[in-house]
Amino acid sequence: DADVTQTPRNRITKTGKRIMLECSQTKGHDRMYWYRQDPGLGLRLIYYSFDVKDINKGEISDGYSVSRQAQAKFSLSLESAIPNQTALYFCATSDFSFRAGVSYNEQFFGPGTRLTVL
Amino acid sequence: QQQVKQSPQSLIVQKGGISIINCAYENTAFDYFPWYQQFPGKGPALLIAIRPDVSEKKEGRFTISFNKSAKQFSLHIMDSQPGDSATYFCAASPNSGYSTLTFGKGTMLLVSP
Numbered sequence: 001d002a003d004v005t006q007t008p009r010n011r012i013t014k015t016g017k018r019i020m021l022e023c024s025q026t027k028g029h030d031r032m033y034w035y036r037q038d039p040g041l042g043l044r045l046i047y048y049s050f051d052v053k054d055i056n057k058g059e060i061s062d063g064y065s066v067s068r069q070a071q072a073k074f075s076l077s078l079e080s081a082i083p084n085q086t087a088l089y090f091c092a093t094s095d096f097s098f099r100a101g102v103s104y105n106e107q108f109f110g111p112g113t114r115l116t117v118l
Numbered sequence: 119q120q121q122v123k124q125s126p127q128s129l130i131v132q133k134g135g136i137s138i139i140n141c142a143y144e145n146t147a148f149d150y151f152p153w154y155q156q157f158p159g160k161g162p163a164l165l166i167a168i169r170p171d172v173s174e175k176k177e178g179r180f181t182i183s184f185n186k187s188a189k190q191f192s193l194h195i196m197d198s199q200p201g202d203s204a205t206y207f208c209a210a211s212p213n214s215g216y217s218t219l220t221f222g223k224g225t226m227l228l229v230s231p
Contacts, residue, residue: 004161033218040127040223041223042124042207042221042222042223042224043162043207043221043224044221045218045219048218050216058218090161090162092161096215098215102169102213103150103213103214103215103217105150105211105217105219106152106164106167107164107219108163109161109162109163110161111159111160111161112159112160112161
């Protein structure tokens with residue numbers, strides 16, 4: 001977990017506020033991801049980036065935006081937070097490779113940010 | 119929408135028993151099936167993974183069984199211990215350089231002493 005850090009770890013905010021969650025990694029991986037975790041819904045992909053110039057929407061991108069400031073930094077923003085964005089947010093990284101025709105793409109997760117929107 | 123369906127949602131097993139978690143998928147392009155383990159307050163971490171060229175993979179007390187024709191795979195935890203209490207996620211992805219993981223909804227496992 002120490003290789004992928006997330007700040008803040010906990011945040012309480014009010015409806016309508018703009019909030020940014022930050023992720024930094026020292027693993028040297030090109031690929032970074034943002035997920036949210038809700039009880040009973042598992043891990044859902046919000047946005048992902050395969051390199052610094054690449055940004056892709058995931059399954060549930062509405063209401064979120066991201067910025068890939070550098071290979072090591074990937075931030076998630078909620079422009080106008082709403083209560084149903086209350087969740088546990090995870091950043092992850094991966095180092096994709098192909099060996100002998102087989103892809104390897106293990107994801108390494110940060111410790112998470114617990115966000116509460118009142 | 120690509121899906122991976124996971125069951126049960128929660129599971130209680132006595133110490134020493136066998137824990138079994140099942141997953142089913144629809145997309146025949148999936149060819150990488152990892153399991154992630156998440157302890158409370160932590161991020162998920164890769165536990166074990168399998169590819170469809172084998173029907174079973176074992177690492178210590180953890181075994182993945184894979185049935186390609188049924189499009190199902192399962193995690194078996196032998197001799198379950200209280201320290202195995204965690205949330206387990208199955209996942210799947212195609213063998214593509216531009217793919218992402220599709221996760222199941224998770225199973226909360228509690229191993230009672």
